[in-house]
Amino acid sequence: QVQPVESGGGSVESGGSLSVSCGGLGGSGYTWNSYCMGWFRQAPGKERELIATVDSDGATNYAESVKGRFTIFQDNTKTTLYLQMNSLEPEDTAKYFCATKRPAVYRGIYCMEAEIGEYGDWGQGTQVTVSS
DSSP, rough: OOOOOEOOEEEEOOOEEEEEEOOOOTTOOOOSSSSEEEEEETTSSOOEEEEEETTTOEEEOOOOTTTTTTTEEEEETSSOOOEEESSSGOOOOGEEEEEESSSSSOEEEEEHOOGGGGBBOOOOOOEEEEOO
16 A cells, blocks of 8 residues: 655745655555656645646656646656646645556556546645745
């Protein structure tokens, strides 16, 4: 059972930067051969949305709302997932979660097109608040 832990959230002014991380991935000796890893966010009163993915081949994809501002990446051991967020806007205020889809026969853009229900191993999330 994988139980990731998100951290690194906080409060920042509009235009600022934050980095969030998701540790504890790939636990229990699981061999991560084929997967999608994703960052999601959920604002109060809104549905959870997928904003960035990286797959086992290293391909990344982003939602239009964060493209050019956010960067998703993994560490070399693939046990920690990161999201670097620049040029933050008040609309980015949300709780941020990581999750994985494994195995993932179809990857790349299909990681972004997958249903949220296809992702599992959810963490508790970390809050990001951007003030104007």
